[in-house]
Amino acid sequence: MDARRRDEIPLADSLAERLARGDVFSEACPSREVLRNVTSRWGVLILVALRGGTHRFSDLRRKVNGISEKMLAQTLQTLEQDGFVLRVAHPVIPPHVEYSLTPVGQEVSRRVEDLADWIERSLPQILQARETAQTRAV
């Protein structure tokens, strides 16, 4: 990540073919938008939740404590458009819609889960560092 070649990246129509590598530090690079979507407030939690397997909308809503129906639908749609989440609607009555990770979604969610997992495991240490920082600031 050190050798950033911001000026050398050719931004053209066929981005997928011409970009050898993204650059999240460059405003114009599509990798920044991808990063924002997978690290959005709810995107992170939905990606981690889906690592547990295929979920129905209502299952996800229960698992991701505090999310509204609207935000869940919006975030799933963004992740679906980015190619990370697969939405399958079974043609039955009542409607049965399932969400799962695509192969590339599995890949990205693994890194997101590593981060969330580290934060969960390190929470006592983090809260201690936060206390120290806030004491210093007084």
Place this chain on the structure above:
Amino acid sequence: MDARRRDEIPLADSLAERLARGDVFSEACPSREVLRNVTSRWGVLILVALRGGTHRFSDLRRKVNGISEKMLAQTLQTLEQDGFVLRVAHPVIPPHVEYSLTPVGQEVSRRVEDLADWIERSLPQILQARETAQTRAV
């Protein structure tokens, strides 16, 4: 991450001592706020930038393409209060302020960089998956 013990977590004043492990799926758990701060739009990029070493404010501003002075100051302050970033103001004229990662900041930023790095490396593949998803949606 599978064995979530949401109901067993004792939420008390001395969180640092009593929490064995956080739970980002629980709205009340402080790990969720930490996750939000380190995955905020600019938090991610600042954490990755600081992995290159100590930076002055103006250096960070240049590196993180597109950030405003206000957002850079706000995000640095949040990361400082969370104990991830150390701010050192040298008592000289003109003022000389430096930012670096704390030990716990090094730890968290490593995971954030892994994610950003994966996205940069996989961008062609991601853009391909996105195209496929959007074609399917039409």
